[in-house]
Amino acid sequence: MKSVAERRNQLEARKADLLARVAGIEAEFDSHDAKDWEEMAVERESDEVLEDLGQSARQELRMIDAALGRVDDDSYGECVKCGATIAEERLDLLPATPFCRDCAARL
Numbered sequence: 001m002k003s004v005a006e007r008r009n010q011l012e013a014r015k016a017d018l019l020a021r022v023a024g025i026e027a028e029f030d031s032h033d034a035k036d037w038e039e040m041a042v043e044r045e046s047d048e049v050l051e052d053l054g055q056s057a058r059q060e061l062r063m064i065d066a067a068l069g070r071v072d073d074d075s076y077g078e079c080v081k082c083g084a085t086i087a088e089e090r091l092d093l094l095p096a097t098p099f100c101r102d103c104a105a106r107l
């Protein structure tokens with residue numbers, strides 16, 4: 001079983017990763033400013049892809065922050081819905097998940 005400190009490290013590492021990715025996406029957006037119209041039409045499509053990536057990264061960041069909050073109040077690893085202990089293997093794969101497998105399946 002992984003210690004809470006290990007889980008926290010895992011979450012913090014993932015968070016740093018995502019923050020770097022979001023920053024990269026924003027830098028990419030900025031670099032798209034001040035181009036001529038033709039170029040902008042081409043880039044509009046890739047901007048949409050970037051925006052999707054940015055959204056999912058931000059959503060995951062919110063989940064990680066919530067998980068870190070649960071680490072702080074000692075409820076990490078418990079399902080927020082039913083209170084069951086979330087399986088280790090599940091936390092290995094999805095360290096920020098707030099739900100046990102059963103509750104996640106029911107959502």
Ligand SMILES: [Zn+2]
Pocket residue numbers: 079080081082083084099100101102103104
């Ligand atoms: Zn549950």
